[in-house]
Amino acid sequence: MNQEKPKVYTAEFRESSVKLAIESDKLVAQTARDIGVNENTLHTWINKYSRPVDNIKAVRTDAHLYEELKQLKKEVAQLTEERDLLKKAAYFAQGQR
Structure with missing residues (x-):
C-alpha cells in the first residue's frame, strides 16, 4: 500500500x-494540465487568490463614527419631540371626553 x-x-507558484x-x-x-496540477486545485487557487480585497468596508474611522453619532442624536431629539x-x-x- x-x-x-x-x-x-x-x-509564489x-x-x-x-x-x-x-x-x-x-x-x-x-x-x-500544462502546469501539472489538478483542474479543481487550480480553480480553488483562482477563487482564493483572485478575490478583490475589500477592506474599505471593514475600516470605520473616528470621523465616520462622529457623523453617525451626530445623526443619531438628531433623530433621538426629533423622536423625543x-x-x-x-x-x-x-x-x-x-380631558374633552
Missing part, C-alpha cells in the same frame, strides 16, 4: 499559476 503524499506548492490562468487565452483545464407632542395631544383628548 503505497500512499502518495499530497504535493505542496509554494504560495500558486499566485503565478492563477495569473497565468486568468491572463491566458486557454481554458483553465488546459492551463492546469414627537413623543412629547403626542402625550400632550392624548392628555387634551382625554
Whole structure:
C-alpha cells in the first residue's frame, strides 16, 4: 500500500499559476494540465487568490463614527419631540371626553 503524499506548492507558484490562468487565452483545464496540477486545485487557487480585497468596508474611522453619532442624536431629539407632542395631544383628548 503505497500512499502518495499530497504535493505542496509554494504560495509564489500558486499566485503565478492563477495569473497565468486568468491572463491566458486557454481554458483553465488546459492551463492546469500544462502546469501539472489538478483542474479543481487550480480553480480553488483562482477563487482564493483572485478575490478583490475589500477592506474599505471593514475600516470605520473616528470621523465616520462622529457623523453617525451626530445623526443619531438628531433623530433621538426629533423622536423625543414627537413623543412629547403626542402625550400632550392624548392628555387634551382625554380631558374633552
